Amino acid sequence: MALSDYSSELIATAQSLASPGKGILAVDESTKTIGKRLGSIGVENTEANRQAYRGMLFTTAGLGDFISGAILYEETLFQNHADGESMVNKLGKLGIIPGIKVDMGLRPLVGAGSVETLCTGLDGLVERAADYYAQGARFAKWRAVLQITSDGCPSPLSVRENAWGLARYARSVQESGLVPIVEPEILMDGDHTIETTARIQEHVIQEVYHACQANGVLLEGTLLKPSMTVQGADCSEKADPAKVAAMTVRTLERSVPASVPGIVFLSGGLSEEAASVYLNNMNTIERKAKWNLGFSYGRALQHSCLKGWAGTNLEAGQKALLARAQANSEASLGRYVPGSQPSSDEQLFVAGYTY
Numbered sequence: 001m002a003l004s005d006y007s008s009e010l011i012a013t014a015q016s017l018a019s020p021g022k023g024i025l026a027v028d029e030s031t032k033t034i035g036k037r038l039g040s041i042g043v044e045n046t047e048a049n050r051q052a053y054r055g056m057l058f059t060t061a062g063l064g065d066f067i068s069g070a071i072l073y074e075e076t077l078f079q080n081h082a083d084g085e086s087m088v089n090k091l092g093k094l095g096i097i098p099g100i101k102v103d104m105g106l107r108p109l110v111g112a113g114s115v116e117t118l119c120t121g122l123d124g125l126v127e128r129a130a131d132y133y134a135q136g137a138r139f140a141k142w143r144a145v146l147q148i149t150s151d152g153c154p155s156p157l158s159v160r161e162n163a164w165g166l167a168r169y170a171r172s173v174q175e176s177g178l179v180p181i182v183e184p185e186i187l188m189d190g191d192h193t194i195e196t197t198a199r200i201q202e203h204v205i206q207e208v209y210h211a212c213q214a215n216g217v218l219l220e221g222t223l224l225k226p227s228m229t230v231q232g233a234d235c236s237e238k239a240d241p242a243k244v245a246a247m248t249v250r251t252l253e254r255s256v257p258a259s260v261p262g263i264v265f266l267s268g269g270l271s272e273e274a275a276s277v278y279l280n281n282m283n284t285i286e287r288k289a290k291w292n293l294g295f296s297y298g299r300a301l302q303h304s305c306l307k308g309w310a311g312t313n314l315e316a317g318q319k320a321l322l323a324r325a326q327a328n329s330e331a332s333l334g335r336y337v338p339g340s341q342p343s344s345d346e347q348l349f350v351a352g353y354t355y
């Protein structure tokens, strides 16, 4: 099987994931990262506790009204719920498409700036993706990370290497029937202005699509997962939601081909409320391109939910998850009324965050 055999399925899957009013739940934290999350509520990082937490998420009645897909870590894709049914089946019952994080994490990019990384996992990826497809996954994620610094990062080497890695990944998983979520995250670390982020992000995304073109990626069967165009976390000039929305839309209109069906943002350390408000603002702007502007949040969907669950409280966890899922669904249609759902304003940004 090859990309050409899967092309109509890839297009259909990408369109379902980008359905208006729906977004993606990112639950693909590595074992180390989920350990930090569980630790924050005093729960030990054991397989049984990870199973209990994610099992709670995937049995939230009505979640499929707002969520089209869930990105899983490999352990979860092959895991059963405590009741014996597979996690994949639990998601299927809610009408949620399972996806899988396929990158193997970041490594230092030697020859580039000291904070710069490349994303690993290309070796054997076509075969791994085929195994994930057989297990029920229909889409994939690969997160490349770029950082803006006062000494010239992202360097040309980092931009080129990360764009190329994203394109090789995208082509490799399409070969095995998975829709690639292409994620060039620009970290919020730094004191740069929103204008600087916009200038750099435009260039980064343009390079990603040049690389996709060189690798024969079927763009109609992909999604883009960018960070929003925001100033650095330490910048004293804070852009208001209207400006963030306008700058983000401008960046995307200057860099994303119209053939990409959907753009799903990461939350990147924004508070739950800010992630919804910014997205809502974007969806009230008259736009030139027709791509759906949605969400693929991790922290901004799970923060209150994790606290509500606190290790045992299924009902409180599910209620909080559903509230944020509904809020972001409304935001993706430009209909979110700030504060209409319980949320947290707590900044989730952590300097030097590793996912």
Ligand code: 13P
Binding pocket: 026, 143, 183, 266, 267, 268, 269, 296, 297, 298, 299, 300, 355
């Ligand atoms: P955040 O929304 O917490 O940034 O996570 C999304 C994600 O999948 C990052 O790769």
